[in-house]
């Protein structure tokens with residue numbers, strides 16, 4: 001029986017691109033969940049993995065453009081991802097790089113194991129065959145003629161290349177009935193349900209071809225060796241998916257024994273098929289349990305447009321952190337839209353939202369409450385600070401991946417307390433002798449309310465939450481010298 005612990009993963013990001021707000025969104029969500037569960041289950045019972053996907057033609061081409069070798073290139077961009085997550089105060093336990101020796105070694109072992117395995121129908125899992133098709137380097141996958149728009153891949157706006165080569169294939173067909181059963185029964189939960197239905201629809205259409213697990217060294221020289229065929233390299237998606245188990249030392253490592261199967265694998269819908277069909281097939285072939293939950297969020301646009309270098313609307317998370325700080329950046333991103341929806345991020349509204357919700361909302365509430373307690377109660381309150389229904393409600397929302405709703409709930413509470421101050425006017429009560437008791441009660445209620453707001457924000461804004469809690473729990477409450485959320489210049 002698996003112990004009560006949580007293994008949380010993000011996709012590993014391609015290093016042909018610099019870290020942007022899309023990668024940040026998934027990583028921030030994983031961070032919120034990891035922090036939430038660490039608080040609930042203890043630090044040692046949560047493992048949060050992210051990292052970078054470093055092989056394949058796309059990466060090799062990008063390195064070539066820069067005139068450096070692929071390893072040097074991936075070292076540079078992978079470090080950018082690590083740096084961005086550090087700036088955002090992301091609490092990952094591990095950062096996996098697929099060009100690391102350990103990952104390559106375990107992938108080699110897994111490939112051999114698959115090569116020696118049988119499907120549920122007693123066929124070989126891996127077989128050799130010719131493949132001829134159109135390959136989109138942008139997607140790192142073969143693409144059907146019918147998917148093309150004006151002869152180009154619609155996602156990358158580039159012409160696919162005609163490839164004919166001998167490849168090793170994974171017999172996906174034999175695994176589809178079991179995968180279907182496991183998804184239907186929620187043994188592998190695909191969330192939200194619309195995505196689950198989409199995957200089941202794909203399986204039912206019965207035109208999912210077997211996928212190739214290798215590429216000819218001639219066409220893709222930058223990859224992991226296929227142990228039994230030196231003319232082939234491992235297909236980058238197989239290499240990439242295996243990160244979720246190599247990072248925790250499959251097959252014998254302590255972390256693997258403790259944390260597999262993953263509890264929640266976060267992705268956007270662009271990579272649903274790989275995670276909901278290919279990945280389960282590989283795991284079943286390895287005789288491993290499937291992840292418990294695959295959670296798919298929408299692919300968002302920026303100010304109404306698809307993010308692209310040509311449009312120049314790619315948002316770099318470091319710029320946001322420089323301007324707003326890590327905690328505020330997380331708030332601004334997560335409060336934009338609900339988890340499952342396809343949506344838009346209004347970066348142009350961020351500074352107005354920062355001012356309204358953080359400077360004038362939460363920041364001002366902290367100033368007002370602490371200032372009044374300092375002035376009218378000499379900084380002393382005599383109540384025990386205990387958790388309220390708000391904390392319970394927010395916890396439930398986090399567990400159900402309703403991050404935006406959780407934040408909306410917290411901000412309702414902030415608005416309510418600010419309006420309570422306006423209505424009760426404690427500064428007037430302070431002038432009336434027989435209102436002292438009433439004033440004290442109101443201020444104590446405000447402190448308690450603010451304390452619960454701070455506790456509810458713990459997983460979202462760990463630093464700011466801690467600052468507020470510290471002020472409220474100190475021997476003598478005083479207004480902070482510098483505002484919790486400074487005004488923008």
Ligand code: ME8
Pocket residue numbers: 010011012013014015017021022023025026053240241242243266267268269270271298299300301307
């Ligand atoms: O696909 N909206 O890497 P990738 C929402 N290496 N999320 C977005 C986004 C957007 N506009 N843009 C990116 C790969 N993302 C593979 C994954 S995993 C074994 C291998 C996020 O760099 C989202 O999580 O293209 C999406 O699934 C992921 O970045 C794709 O990152």
